[in-house]
Amino acid sequence: MYDGIVQDLIDEFGRLPGIGPKSAQRIAFHILQTQNFDVSKLAELLSEVREKVRFCDVCGNITEHERCSICRDPRRDDSIICVVEEPKDVVAIERTRQFRGLYHVLGGAISPIDGIGPDDLSIPALMRRVGENHVQEVIIATDPNLEGEATAAYLSRLLTSIEVPVSRLASGLPVGGDLEFADEVTLGRAFEGRRKVE
Numbered sequence: 001m002y003d004g005i006v007q008d009l010i011d012e013f014g015r016l017p018g019i020g021p022k023s024a025q026r027i028a029f030h031i032l033q034t035q036n037f038d039v040s041k042l043a044e045l046l047s048e049v050r051e052k053v054r055f056c057d058v059c060g061n062i063t064e065h066e067r068c069s070i071c072r073d074p075r076r077d078d079s080i081i082c083v084v085e086e087p088k089d090v091v092a093i094e095r096t097r098q099f100r101g102l103y104h105v106l107g108g109a110i111s112p113i114d115g116i117g118p119d120d121l122s123i124p125a126l127m128r129r130v131g132e133n134h135v136q137e138v139i140i141a142t143d144p145n146l147e148g149e150a151t152a153a154y155l156s157r158l159l160t161s162i163e164v165p166v167s168r169l170a171s172g173l174p175v176g177g178d179l180e181f182a183d184e185v186t187l188g189r190a191f192e193g194r195r196k197v198e
């Protein structure tokens, strides 16, 4: 334990995802000891992000506008929607340059253990989008883990019941992981080899 605000800073960093006590301490001391570390720039960015960044009204991706840059892009094919769990998955798929349609960000995955059910995700918004537009295909690209698979199964049932063509990414993605950890080539191939859900 350190005195006063130094410990407060370490505790605060330790609350961030993926940062254990040791990393928290390392970051705190890096800031304390590095003379040219621009603290005010970081503080400014943090409050600016909080203030300006929001979720896209259409797809749920992060943006500084009402609609994200992908939804605003007239060159994107609005007849195909790719469903992902988080905004970081949009970034991962965009990196593959394989997909020219639009996205729908659920905001997580169905996980009974964590108390997350279908109603906690933006599934009603997805169904509305699919119903209102001439959607030709919904590609489900949830994470290749238990929660992602459960979410995919739920969505497939829901979408096929209203006769919307649904496809799933091909296997070959690292099982149990996050979509974002798949390399571009593997993710690109999984996209190309996607199969229709009957």
Ligand SMILES: [Zn+2]
Binding pocket: 056, 057, 058, 059, 060, 061, 067, 068, 069, 070, 071, 072
């Ligand atoms: Zn959007």
